[in-house]
Amino acid sequence: MTVTNGGTHLSGPVLIVGTGLLGTSIGLGLRARGLDVVLSDISPSTQAVAQDIGAGRPLDPSDSAFAPELVVVAAPPDVTGALVVEALAAYPAAVVVDIASVKDSVLKAVTEAADDAALPRYVGTHPMAGREKSGPVAARAELFTSMPWVICASGQSAPDAVRTAEALAIDLGAVVSRMSAEEHDQSVAVISHLPQVLSSLLASRLQDTPAHALSLAGNGLRDVTRIAASDPRLWVQILSANAGRLVEILYGVREDLNRLIGTLENPLGDGARLDMAQLMAEGNIGQARIPGKHGTPPETFARLTVLVDDVPGQIARLLTEIGDTGINLEDLRLEHSPERQVGLAEISVLPGKRHELTDFLTSRGWKVVQ
Ligand SMILES: NC(=O)C1=CN([C@@H]2O[C@H](COP(=O)(O)OP(=O)(O)OC[C@H]3O[C@@H](n4cnc5c(N)ncnc54)[C@H](O)[C@@H]3O)[C@@H](O)[C@H]2O)C=CC1
Ligand SMILES: O=C(O)C(=O)Cc1ccc(O)cc1
Numbered sequence: 001m002t003v004t005n006g007g008t009h010l011s012g013p014v015l016i017v018g019t020g021l022l023g024t025s026i027g028l029g030l031r032a033r034g035l036d037v038v039l040s041d042i043s044p045s046t047q048a049v050a051q052d053i054g055a056g057r058p059l060d061p062s063d064s065a066f067a068p069e070l071v072v073v074a075a076p077p078d079v080t081g082a083l084v085v086e087a088l089a090a091y092p093a094a095v096v097v098d099i100a101s102v103k104d105s106v107l108k109a110v111t112e113a114a115d116d117a118a119l120p121r122y123v124g125t126h127p128m129a130g131r132e133k134s135g136p137v138a139a140r141a142e143l144f145t146s147m148p149w150v151i152c153a154s155g156q157s158a159p160d161a162v163r164t165a166e167a168l169a170i171d172l173g174a175v176v177s178r179m180s181a182e183e184h185d186q187s188v189a190v191i192s193h194l195p196q197v198l199s200s201l202l203a204s205r206l207q208d209t210p211a212h213a214l215s216l217a218g219n220g221l222r223d224v225t226r227i228a229a230s231d232p233r234l235w236v237q238i239l240s241a242n243a244g245r246l247v248e249i250l251y252g253v254r255e256d257l258n259r260l261i262g263t264l265e266n267p268l269g270d271g272a273r274l275d276m277a278q279l280m281a282e283g284n285i286g287q288a289r290i291p292g293k294h295g296t297p298p299e300t301f302a303r304l305t306v307l308v309d310d311v312p313g314q315i316a317r318l319l320t321e322i323g324d325t326g327i328n329l330e331d332l333r334l335e336h337s338p339e340r341q342v343g344l345a346e347i348s349v350l351p352g353k354r355h356e357l358t359d360f361l362t363s364r365g366w367k368v369v370q
Contacts, residue, residue: 010167012036015059015068015091017083019050021131022099023074024139027055029172032141038068042075050136067091070164073098077237081109088118095164097125101188101234102241103152103181111154120158123165124181126150126188127174132229142173149174152181189245194253196227196235197246203228219335301330301348304358307367308334308343318345318366325360327353344369 012035016023019041027037027050037056041047051058060066071087073080077100084106087096100106103124110122129147131138149169153162169176179187203225206214239246256279263275292301308314315334322329331348349357358368 010035010164010171011069013038013066013068014168015040015066015071015087015094016056017041017071017073017087018075019047019055019136020074021134021136021138022127022143023072024050024053024055024136025141025143026072026074026099026168026172028053028139028141029144031056033171035171038066046136050139053136053139055136055139068094070094070168071096072168073100076100076234077102077106077241080106081113084110084122085113088114088121092118095121095123095161097123097165097168099125099127101126101192101238103150103184105241107152107154107181111156119154119156121161122154123157123161124152124154125165125169126152126184127169127172128177128192129174132227132231134231134234144169145173147174148177150177150179150184152179152184154181185242186245189242190249193239193242193246194249196230197239197250198253199225199228200230200235222335302351302354303346303348304354304361305369306345306347306361307369308345310341310343315343315345318361321361321364321366322347322357325357327357 010030012030014030014035015038016027017040019027019039023039023041027039030037031054038059039047039050039056040059041050047058050056068091071091071094073083073087073096075083080098080100084096084098087094088110098106103126107124110124111119114122127144127147127149129143129149131140131143149172151162151165151169153165166176206225259275260279263269263272266272267276306318308318319329319332327349329347329349333346335344335346347357361368
């Protein structure tokens with residue numbers, strides 16, 4: 001490990017065990033920083049794809065001198081504890097981290113099965129970045145840029161090991177957040193596991209929806225169902241590992257749902273409209289508390305939506321013209337309807353720049369719709 005510009009950085013080699021979406025994304029990000037990355041996956045073809053994508057070189061099991069600085073276990077949660085224990089024993093000089101979505105169950109599995117003397121070298125972590133897709137083909141080197149990365153040092157983790165775990169997050173452009181495994185699992189129950197369950201419940205209602213109704217779907221439905229496309233194998237493991245914490249939250253949701261059903265059964269009754277207004281207002285308050293991507297307060301940026309003809313080169317032209325104004329593009333989101341010959345580019349800029357950019361784009365012939 002080296003120290004540069006006051007920050008701690010990895011020097012490698014880094015061994016990644018599990019080369020799916022997350023493992024390959026980590027490999028790509030570290031390779032882009034010039035680190036020596038070594039890959040291992042139980043599935044030889046998955047490992048080969050990760051290598052071909054450029055995430056690292058294969059582990060050579062016959063190389064007994066191989067001594068990684070860091071081992072990153074990026075396998076499914078239910079095998080993570082055992083793989084951490086294996087890595088602590090196989091690489092006695094290495095720091096071993098895992099990135100599983102649940103932390104308490106993994107910490108317990110490691111603490112029970114690992115040699116006590118090895119525990120200072122283990123640090124549980126969780127990058128709060130991912131996708132609704134699995135496997136190395138969906139991997140992105142930039143997945144972690146500006147996203148939170150939770151470091152759950154246990155009472156036994158050595159300070160040097162914690163610094164190495166944080167260096168991994170920092171080298172990949174993430175923002176380090178420190179908390180206990182218990183506090184992490186409580187937090188993700190509401191900010192990650194509840195949204196997944198509600199998104200899946202909602203999307204499951206669409207199974208029998210007629211195609212003509214679905215063809216009317218707008219951004220609202222897409223926003224709340226994107227993660228319903230997530231991998232069931234992964235989520236069975238996450239939900240079962242954090243069931244106790246999640247179910248406490250779901251009891252509250254059930255109460256709210258029962259109240260709403262009662263209100264809607266008699267929508268013109270006394271107090272019914274106040275109940276509906278309260279539901280919406282409480283949602284407004286919760287939504288406004290979600291921070292921006294860089295940890296900035298919400299509502300920092302103003303948005304405008306531009307209609308873009310669905311032909312090659314239009315987005316590139318739009319971005320070049322925005323660049324010409326010198327106005328910084330804070331965020332960009334593209335919506336595309338296969339049935340309409342037009343796309344929507346949702347652009348975020350500093351609020352003070354919104355009118356200037358709208359006027360400029362309109363003068364260049366773009367249709368700004370919001
Ligand atoms: N999918 C996501 O968005 C996020 C996932 N995570 C965590 O990252 C970890 C990996 O998830 P993904 O990359 O999404 O899954 P994935 O399914 O894309 O990749 C998992 C890989 O682990 C390999 N694997 C399974 N058992 C193994 C073993 N015994 N030894 C070596 N390799 C083994 C599989 O062959 C597969 O290639 C999970 O623990 C998950 O909770 C964390 C943040 C986000
Ligand atoms: O796709 C998304 O937006 C996600 O939030 C994915 C995700 C899945 C599992 C995690 O532990 C963390 C993030």
